[in-house]
Amino acid sequence: MAITDTISVASSDMGWNFDNSYARLPNSLYTLIDPVPVREPRLAVLNRALCESLGLDAGALDSDAGAAIFSGNMLPEGAQPLAQAYAGHQFGSFTMLGDGRAILLGEQITPQRERFDIQLKGSGRTPFSRSGDGRAALGPMLREYIISEAMHGLGIPTTRSLAVVVTGEPVQRETSLQGAILTRVAASHIRVGTFEYLSTRGDLEGLQALADHVLDRHFPALKEDANPYLGLFHTVMQRQASLVAKWLHVGFIHGVMNTDNMSICGDTIDYGPCAFMDAYDPATVFSSIDQGGRYAYGNQPHMAQWNLARFGETLLPLLHKDTHKAVELVQEAIQTFPELFRRAWLSGMQAKLGLFTQEPDDLSLVKDLLTGMQEGRADYTNTLRALASAAMQRAPALQIPALTEWLSRWQARLTRQPQDLDAARSVMRAHNPALIPRNHIVEEVLEKATRHGDYAPLKRLLAALSSPYEERPEDAPYRQPPDPSAQPYQTFCGT
Known part of the structure; x- marks a missing residue:
């Protein structure tokens, strides 16, 4: 029996409200396909707050029926499951890809009339799987749940995680692991690589349909522009400049900034070998597959611009009928990215330093802080958080020789603005998190969940990360950096 024959009438009582605009695009962009059933689905974690914001009944979904839906064994009413086609430059090399x-499942319309993709990750083979098994292991799915929800708590645009189910089936990687499926929520899953897929195929009709869909779904105001596709390019650039600046502000390293992992709507997407930096070093790389440091912490702005240039190339036929003129438009636009990023990054760093006004020396003030932190191997998150205390007095966490002169210079800078020190301290606490998902802490809770079935530590960490700018005594263990003797942390692709 096909999965679509097993839909339960009860699923309509859970709040599902689908309208699937992507499925109305040219069928070259996707393949209609059902998830592959699993043996014994069981809910591991459910995001009840996200359920409610989506208009879903968390109580009804926290059940065997919910586990059946989140595993793909049962389709909610109105779902129209499909695997998306896309391409991508992976570490600089072009590859035809797709949802492997x-x-x-479709697009959930919330009570506020917002639209969100509901996607199952690890739901079985598709026509794009190539040699993959189409499945996912429990550890990486729980890790994406933690990191994506932490990013949401930090106020960074991101996909969200709705649920993880254990499938009751093993997946074979280096060893046999528990299988799992993540339910991911996104404003959309359209990527730079989606445009590359059509451009490479020479499908101009499909390219225009996709661009118009993006305008309708994400940027309807741009349709009034004289050249809406140029407006689209500028808007995507602005969103990516802002997003990558926010990554740097909290020490986040995506790890695999391929063009298929760059969302058109400006959300962080695809949490594979990502991690948060402890000691400040712009050359920090965690990914086991990034041997050359292409996607190192400090390289992320440059790689965003490189990816955006690839996006601009796909839009050439839509920008102007004269190819030379279209190329000029993209070149002129892409040259503005460094300044877009610089402004977004500097503005955020000024807020992190409690600066309300602007002075010509602020950029060097920020850079000198980072240089001192690098020389002193200072913890990025804890040092910046300690500045709120240093605005009032000397903080023990800032007794770093390389920062001695800098602290006096910065405190003098604070006195040259009309706002008092209490106001500076307040804005610093609002922009410097007390908590990030520390790599060693994340590994500890994953170990307990995957090896011992103990999800309580994971849920406590998630609760703390939902309010990362608050400083609670009970969260003190989460603020501790790894032991200096610990081995260098390394992340791996979940496939």
């Missing part, structure tokens, strides 16, 4: 282990 993910199924888009």
Whole structure:
């Protein structure tokens, strides 16, 4: 029996409200396909707050029926499952790709009339799986849940995690691991690589349909522009400049900034070998597959611009009928990215330093702080958080020789603005998190969940990360950096 024959009438009582605009695009962009059933689905974690914001009944979904839906064994009413086609430059090399282990169920319309993709990740083979098994292991799915929800708590645009189910089936990687499926929520899953897929195929009709869909879904105001596709390019650049600046502000390293992992709507997407930096070093790399440091912490702005240039190339036929003129438009636009990023990054760093006004020396003030932190191997998050205390007095966490002169210079800078020190301290606490998902802490809770079935530590960490700018005594263990003797942390692709 096909999965679509097993839909339960009860699923309509859970709040599902689908309208699937992506499925109305040219069928070259996707393949209609059902998830592959699993043996014994069981809910591991459910995001009840996200359920409610989506208009879903968390109580009804926290059940065997919910586990059946989040595993793909049962489809909610109105779902139209499909695997999306896309391409991508992976570490600079172009590859034809697609959802090799993910199924888009459809687009949930919330009570506020917002639209969100509901996607199952790890739901079985698709026509794009190549040699993959289409499945996912429990550890990486729980890790994406933690990191994506932490990013949301930090106020950074991101996909969200709705649920993780254990499938009751093993997946074979280096060893046999528990299988799992993540339910991911996104404003959309359209990527730079989606445009590359059509451009490479020479499908101009499909390219225009996709661009118009993006305008309708994400940027309807741009349709009034004289050249809406140029407006689209500028808007995507602005969003990516802002997003990558926010990554740097909290020490986040995406790890695999391929063009298929750059969302058109400006959300962080695809949490594979990502991690948060402890000691400040712009050359920090965690990914086991990034041997050359292409996507190192400090390289992320440059790689965003490189990816955006690839996006601009796909839009050339839509920008102007004269190819030379279209190329000029993209070149002129892409040259503005460094300044877009610089402004977004500097503005955020000024807020992190409690600066309300602007002075010509602020950029060097910020850079000198980072240089001192690098020389002193200072913890990025804890040092910046300690500045709020240093605005009032000397903080023990800032007794770093390389920062002695800098602290006096910065405190003098604070006196040259009309706002008092209490106001500076307040804005610093609002922009410097007390908590990030520390790599060693994340590994500890994953170990307990995956090896011992103990999800309580994971849920406590998630609760703390939902309010990362608050400083609670009970969260003190989460603020501790790894032991200096610990081995260098390394992340791996979940496939």
